[in-house]
Amino acid sequence: MSDYDNGGGEEGPEIENELLPLDAWHRARGGRMVPFAGYEMPVQYEGIMAEHLWVREHAGLFDVSHMGQLFLSGDGLDAALEALIPADVVSVKLNAQKYSLLLADNGGILDDLMFTRWDDGIYMVVNGAVKYDDIAHLLDHLPDDVTINHMADAALLALQGPEAVTALSRLVPGVEALVFMTGGRFTWQDVDLWISRSGYTGEDGYEISLDAEHAAAFADALTAEPEVRPIGLGARDSLRLEADLPLYGHDLDPETTPIMAALNFAIGSKRRREEANFPGAARILAERESGPPLRRVGLVIEGRQPVREGGTVVDQSGAEIGRVTSGGFAPSLNAAIAMAYVPPALAEIGTVVQLSQRGKLHSGTVTAMPFIPHKYVRAGGPK
């Protein structure tokens, strides 16, 4: 027996992996540690299926400290950042959070990221696997007046699920007043916390940044709440797949534009489209008007066998016309699902496409995403 597909790992060459601030904490709780994005990370505790379903019903604590936390400050920061990402940075209000993309000159995606306006600058979270590349890119392209601080001593925890608000507000009163994609500063037992109401599972929930030295104590306090269990990366991957949240290095890469990736909302500001001064604007805006050569879609696979990253979309003669970039078994749907890039003619909901994996043909039906509805708590929505 042998594994030939890890369906979401990012193992590189054999190099020494870094340890998370919570490494011992995970091991003490039975986390099975695997190499991912240059770190030893917990892939699962009790099992991916049970952990996934627990998050959808209750609340799960994820350690995402491998991600890069950056703080940017200095004169002219907004305009300088707009030269690198397509977001309308200028209009982002204090404590508001936005999703955006770091773009190459040709419009290819170098990373996806979240940024928030703090009173003294911009806080940014980037993917762990490419954080050093991102920092180098930012250092190369931002003017000298802008300072980049890599918050390497900060841990990042994500508490996700419908009961996250109940558990977290017991420890940190006030977080219940936040709405999706906003944040604020809080304290817990004299520990400073930055908390935003956001995450990457499709559920309501929070991301919490704090000094690494306090992370274990805070994780202990959270998991002492009856709603909260520690959850591994395996369930994080299946949750984000069900929620139509693309993963950098898999669903997004430098060959992909935001329009191909169906992230049109990331180019959402009329002003930025008219100014057309973000990297790759000509290509991206042309694709937005006339359609991209390939487009990311969701697929439900016939039968229970997953078609995973590396599978191909094929035409009648078996020739490759697209590719699967993420795939797996969706615990909430009890079905195999995937994200794939297909020609626009096949991107309509309900289209049946043929897939090839390890010499076997599968069929998949293009399905509206997210596969599982988002449960974000938005401003003005029901509380």
Next chain:
Amino acid sequence: MSRYFTQDHEWIDVTGDVGTVGISDYAQSQLGDIVFVDVPEAGKTLTKGDDAAVVESVKAASDVYAPASGTVLEGNAALADTPNLVNEEPETNGWFFKLTLSDPSELDQMMDETAYAAFVAGL
């Protein structure tokens, strides 16, 4: 009946010239939640080491190799509807396929239960 194990974590129970093949409890625990198993059809001829079956967990797909050469008698039809039998009863009802052995001497190269337990303990 004798049971043998491979270093790739297949087991085979042999009665006469018929072998029943599955994966070990250690293997299922490493794979995690199993969601799909593709077993070979009756009549398929396998050579020792061939890809014989595919087992898919939530996270990953794995090949199961034929631990010995022979002709498949049947695949375990129960796995189509209840693939988690492999998690729950890996070394009994979660078997993958039965085959008629063409060269029983191949079993001599495999581990018995005691040797396999020692092998797993060293991993």
